[in-house]
Amino acid sequence: GAVVSQHPSRVICKSGTSVKIECRSLDFQATTMFWYRQFPKQSLMLMATSNEGSKATYEQGVEKDKFLINHASLTLSTLTVTSAHPEDSSFYICSASLNYVETQYFGPGTRLLVL
Amino acid sequence: AQKVTQAQTEISVVEKEDVTLDCVYETRDTTYYLFWYKQPPSGELVFLIRRNSFDEQNEISGRYSWNFQKSTSSFNFTITASQVVDSAVYFCALRNNRDDKIIFGKGTRLHILP
Numbered sequence: 001g002a003v004v005s006q007h008p009s010r011v012i013c014k015s016g017t018s019v020k021i022e023c024r025s026l027d028f029q030a031t032t033m034f035w036y037r038q039f040p041k042q043s044l045m046l047m048a049t050s051n052e053g054s055k056a057t058y059e060q061g062v063e064k065d066k067f068l069i070n071h072a073s074l075t076l077s078t079l080t081v082t083s084a085h086p087e088d089s090s091f092y093i094c095s096a097s098l099n100y101v102e103t104q105y106f107g108p109g110t111r112l113l114v115l
Numbered sequence: 116a117q118k119v120t121q122a123q124t125e126i127s128v129v130e131k132e133d134v135t136l137d138c139v140y141e142t143r144d145t146t147y148y149l150f151w152y153k154q155p156p157s158g159e160l161v162f163l164i165r166r167n168s169f170d171e172q173n174e175i176s177g178r179y180s181w182n183f184q185k186s187t188s189s190f191n192f193t194i195t196a197s198q199v200v201d202s203a204v205y206f207c208a209l210r211n212n213r214d215d216k217i218i219f220g221k222g223t224r225l226h227i228l229p
Binding site for chain 2: 034049
């Protein structure tokens, strides 16, 4: 199957700093990428949908100014958590969708801990 | 509205027992897709199966089998002869054909005891 990578896999940062997470589709071009957040022992919640070359579409309740998403190419989307706070500590997972194919392929996730 | 319900929060069974994970979904769409994912402690989601709404055939893959029943809006997952390596959180998910968004259930945490 298609491979999606995320970098970094883990990050610890101080409160108030910004953190960038990369999501790459390694062997296919992803027209659409999705960003999810998963708190401990909870389900995955969709944060935003990112289409290459256009602005991301955010789900209700997700602050677009806090979670900046850039999808500059067909193989890379980035999520920047700006001015991170301890409540932003979570597991962030991206997925990428092949054009005209129904399956989304998920990255391995990034664990963010904000101190 | 779309919704996925996994009523079983946590299940523990002894190794070699069979176990069924329940999934009930709600959607107004006639075309949709159902998924099961496994999430081991490492966190990475492992894709198990995709089923579209027009294909009600049950599927078997090794020790895994799936029972899709549109009449009851259910897509249950059975593991036969469970093994310790099956211990994980299992998510059922639904995707409609309009916007590609996947909605996940809350997951069932499965413990296989040696």
